[in-house]
Amino acid sequence: MKKQLFADFSLLLIAFVWGSTFVLVQNAIAFLDPFSFNGIRFFLAAILLGGWLFLFERKQLRHLNKKIVMSGLFLGFLLFIGYAFQTAGLLYTTSSKAGFITGLSVVMVPIFAIYLLNERPGRNAVIGIIGATAGLYLLTMAGTSGLTTGDGLVFVCAIGFAMHILMTGKYAGQFPALLLTMIQVSTVALLSAISAFLFEDWQSVAKHDILLSRDVAAALLITAVFATALAFLAQTSFQKFTTPTRVALIFAMEPVFAAVTAYVWAGERLSFSAVLGCMLIFAGMVFAELPRKPAASLLKQKHELVHEATSNHVKQK
Template sequence: MNTKSFKADILLLITAIIWGAAFVAQRVGMDYMGPLTFNAVRFALGAAALIPLIQRIDSEKKKDGTYREVDKGSFIKGSLIAGGALFLGATFQQWGLVYTTAGNAGFITGLYVVFVPIMGLFFKQKTGLPTWIGAVLAVIGMYLLSVNEGFHIEMGDLLVLICAVFFAGHVVVISLLSSKIDPVKFAAGQFVVCSVFSFIGAFSFETMTFAGIWAGIVPILYGGLMSVGVAYTLQVVAQQEAKPAHAAIILSLESVFAALAGWLLLGEILTTQGLIGCGLMLSGMLLSQIKS
């Protein structure tokens, strides 16, 4: 492994750790405010955190003569579509975290890496045998993790499962549009759209108070600046050297770090059945990244 690849792997691992710990921040944030309020503020912070990076990239491109003006039509359309998918995924995830643990949410959200190649079938993208085997393992693991006696799935886990479907759709949308739009500006645009939709929802269905936001300022800052701003930047930098499938495998470890963070910081405990389920889900996630 060369030095650049090693550095990329380290950055991706740090990204996975930040994202895993973010599930704890998101869980704690629900003690002070509603899901839509939390997402509205954190995605606004995430968009703001990308402004310095955008300015630096534009400055460097202007110096070396590679700067190109953004196609406003494609940018607005892409931001609305991706931001809408992100809004739905983030909303169901945050809503689910009101009723489930950070560990469960981390593993179930990670199922998007299995859903993405399956969704690709609708766009005539081939899906190999490892993906189908991975999907079966992930479903069995989800059953062991979330279903109790009497075949009853917990409401929070079901909401996070729905979020994983929307996040998979979000990944597919980005793969179709990102080649046409500057990736960092595209990210900031979708964060703004997600924040605006969340603010509209929060004003309509929740009681937003400055006192509640201030009381949960620590999880909001972590969720906005670290999870959205810093982690996304590290991912962009790392994936300049790491192959997509390789990067996806490392990033899928966020589910493991979510469980560890939930155990260390919130005292969450997984049963033996739950641990086996998590192991099967993680195996399914990894298998889904292997090409036939």
């Protein structure tokens, strides 16, 4: 029980860090291109994780084999899809909208579970998906807040993160956490560097006035250490001690933290319809992950109540 509570609290801290870094990243990519930013961010995180691995957890290297490498590469690819499209989307949309659309990945998890885990969503999941979809429409289409290219990019990112949640749950209990995390983080760094070389002015990375500027340096340091190295290590380590329902529910807090920090730090404002949309998305995410008692369990409880009532009636006679 203590392990589960500690795991839940750690995952809640991860959600806070992820949500609160939206504004920092958005400010940084105004000076440094998205792929270049992610390449440096994940490269620094890989160095931190690799250094800790070789200095203090070298025994985990005995588990290095093709299976863990392929699993780490796959998780890294999913992370790359998520962060690449999220960071690019932040160029064309607001931090609040990006946070809530990214949070929609929690609702996508039951859908993908049908095909990947052969688990069909229950009534709560279906209602949650409908509510979140309606909220997404209000958030991105109502009033002056129309659907933008950035919203579409962040939606693709949500798909990547949903897949990452499922696959992390699958692999977390099979491999050493630190080694698996280092492989996936290194994969994101490599893919981001290649993308920066192909699609961006990668030479801007060498400009000291950009890298050492306050916005870029602060964003790189905070996201590399807290939102990447520590966050994904904690997720990989602790997800095995809690249930998928709890993980999804806790991560549903990320868009809430994103909206709050955008309001406090960036002074962003949302229209009434957008606020209503945010509420529907959040309610949908939470409702989709609420546990539902199986019909057999409810029928058993009903029979027990009937039996208890009958017994009491006989005793009274």
